[in-house]
Amino acid sequence: MDLAQQWEKPQLSLLGTRALLFEAPGPLGLENQQRIWALAEYADGLPGLAESVPGMNNLMLVFATPPEEPEQLFTQLLSQWRLNQRKTLRGKTVELSVHYGGEFGPHLRDVAEHSGLSVSEVIARHSAPLYPVYALGSHPGYCYLGNMDPRIATPRRQTPLISIPGGAVSIGGLQTGVSASAGPSGWNTIGHTDFIFFDACARPPVTLLPGDNIVFNAVGVSA
Amino acid sequence: MIVIEKTTPLSSVQDLGRAGGLHYGVGTAGAMDPLALQLGNALLGNAPNAAAIEIPLFPVQVRFTDDCCFAVTGHDGRVMLDDVMLPFWWSAQARKGQRLTLHASSRITRAYLHLPGGIDVPEVLGSRSTQLRGEFGGFQGRGLHSGDRLRAAAPQQGGPVGFGIMPPWSALGVANTPVPMIRVLPAAEYDIFTEVSCRAFWHQAWHITPQSNRYGYRLSGEPLIAKVPLEMRSHGIVPGVIQVPHNGQPIIQMRDAQPSGGYPKLGTVIDADMWLLGQIPVGSQVRFIQVSYQQAREAGRQQLAYLQNAIAQIACHRRYAG
Numbered sequence: 001m002d003l004a005q006q007w008e009k010p011q012l013s014l015l016g017t018r019a020l021l022f023e024a025p026g027p028l029g030l031e032n033q034q035r036i037w038a039l040a041e042y043a044d045g046l047p048g049l050a051e052s053v054p055g056m057n058n059l060m061l062v063f064a065t066p067p068e069e070p071e072q073l074f075t076q077l078l079s080q081w082r083l084n085q086r087k088t089l090r091g092k093t094v095e096l097s098v099h100y101g102g103e104f105g106p107h108l109r110d111v112a113e114h115s116g117l118s119v120s121e122v123i124a125r126h127s128a129p130l131y132p133v134y135a136l137g138s139h140p141g142y143c144y145l146g147n148m149d150p151r152i153a154t155p156r157r158q159t160p161l162i163s164i165p166g167g168a169v170s171i172g173g174l175q176t177g178v179s180a181s182a183g184p185s186g187w188n189t190i191g192h193t194d195f196i197f198f199d200a201c202a203r204p205p206v207t208l209l210p211g212d213n214i215v216f217n218a219v220g221v222s223a
Numbered sequence: 224m225i226v227i228e229k230t231t232p233l234s235s236v237q238d239l240g241r242a243g244g245l246h247y248g249v250g251t252a253g254a255m256d257p258l259a260l261q262l263g264n265a266l267l268g269n270a271p272n273a274a275a276i277e278i279p280l281f282p283v284q285v286r287f288t289d290d291c292c293f294a295v296t297g298h299d300g301r302v303m304l305d306d307v308m309l310p311f312w313w314s315a316q317a318r319k320g321q322r323l324t325l326h327a328s329s330r331i332t333r334a335y336l337h338l339p340g341g342i343d344v345p346e347v348l349g350s351r352s353t354q355l356r357g358e359f360g361g362f363q364g365r366g367l368h369s370g371d372r373l374r375a376a377a378p379q380q381g382g383p384v385g386f387g388i389m390p391p392w393s394a395l396g397v398a399n400t401p402v403p404m405i406r407v408l409p410a411a412e413y414d415i416f417t418e419v420s421c422r423a424f425w426h427q428a429w430h431i432t433p434q435s436n437r438y439g440y441r442l443s444g445e446p447l448i449a450k451v452p453l454e455m456r457s458h459g460i461v462p463g464v465i466q467v468p469h470n471g472q473p474i475i476q477m478r479d480a481q482p483s484g485g486y487p488k489l490g491t492v493i494d495a496d497m498w499l500l501g502q503i504p505v506g507s508q509v510r511f512i513q514v515s516y517q518q519a520r521e522a523g524r525q526q527l528a529y530l531q532n533a534i535a536q537i538a539c540h541r542r543y544a545g
Contacts, residue, residue, distance in 0.1 A: 013411035016491035053459040060459025136248045137483030140357035173454035200359035
């Protein structure tokens with residue numbers, strides 16, 4: 001269940017004394033994300049904040065030092081949000097070749113079963129859209145993408161896996177993405193791609209940024 | 224320079240961590256016990272953020288290829304320089320060819336080995352901490368192996384050795400509780416858990432399972448049940464956040480945690496208690512105690528005052544004993 005759909009106004013909460021989280025209400029989408037990008041830009045100009053970290057229609061703000069009264073900051077952010085400003089980012093589009101299923105897509109069938117679709121329908125629906133990069137997170141270079149077909153949404157797994165390989169294409173709830181390196185994940189892995197998302201020595205160290213787009217191109221399917 | 228003669232790959236080079244990369248997906252990494260890191264640096268006259276070797280599994284043995292001073296902090300296991308036992312939380316002088324061996328402690332997990340000026344590894348994206356997931360930073364972006372040779376950043380840095388300090392678990396009076404109490408601030412999804420589950424969270428002792436590491440502490444106990452199964456949109460998180468996946472067994476994000484998550488958040492371990500949590504061994508138990516934002520902030524202030532005072536005293540001793 002996606003609570004944000006039912007909210008009437010943004011939700012603000014604290015992550016201990018280290019950060020706050022601003023969550024936009026309404027359907028998950030690009031319009032909300034453009035407002036989040038604008039809010040992040042506004043927050044970058046506020047004193048006492050160390051970093052703004054956009055997520056999926058939400059924004060984490062890391063404190064330089066814990067504010068005396070975080071409620072003041074909450075109020076400022078809410079008034080800024082009500083101005084309804086948007087920031088449009090137009091980046092590049094990259095095509096990623098994906099091998100679906102088999103050894104590197106062990107949960108493809110689970111997604112098909114959960115959505116009541118055939119495996120080939122899941123692949124067709126997964127490789128159809130143009131996916132905008134909304135935000136980076138999770139691990140170095142990882143892109144959170146918008147625009148997944150809700151018909152193939154599948155809940156995160158009961159118990160997160162200790163490690164899935166780099167290049168793993170996966171679905172978690174209403175989202176899809178590609179692991180930039182091997183590591184733990186609670187998502188359903190449906191395929192594999194070779195693409196370099198991160199290079200610590202490059203400036204910036206990431207290949208894709210918010211506003212860029214990804215297209216998945218199905219180049220192989222294993223049962 | 225030191226040569227690592229015996230280690231597990233879980234030993235890693237860490238400083239206070241990497242700031243400002245969360246929006247690239249780069250987590251903070253950094254020492255699990257930042258108090259030990261900073262106090263150990265103070266013993267040698269290093270900057271507080273100088274890098275040290277963090278050691279969670281023992282024994283670890285290193286050989287000095289030159290005369291070099293060093294300090295060991297963090298745990299209370301046996302520290303042997305050749306066949307001489309050193310006090311814990313101590314600085315000492317090693318001669319060329321001497322071997323330093325660190326042994327496990329039953330109640331404190333991690334030791335830190337400090338060298339003059341810190342461990343000399345390149346700064347990557349603003350830090351010397353090992354980013355294990357990204358395979359960069361630290362020593363060649365990985366945990367240590369036998370045969371690795373590490374250099375001190377300021378091998379000639381002088382000053383007195385042969386003194387130590389009282390460890391924070393004694394100084395702060397947290398050593399004598401059989402089950403450590405960790406302070407937690409409730410988080411955004413606290414109210415979606417049933418009342419029974421919220422009570423269970425505060426009242427039961429949680430077991431730290433063997434699947435716990437620098438990424439996260441996976442706890443086991445009576446499962447925490449949400450009134451409605453929730454999928455959060457992926458959002459930024461920080462070390463200390465307690466996520467509850469659908470199986471009801473909480474996971475506390477630690478220093479190598481990913482900077483974003485999507486499971487419901489029941490609470491956040493306060494910053495001032497992260498060092499203590501990072502020192503509690505796998506297989507033992509913890510309890511949680513609820514605090515308010517202002518209490519958490521005050522705890523942070525007190526800890527900073529303790530740390531600054533201890534560092535000032537060490538600096539004073541170095542000045543007059545040297």
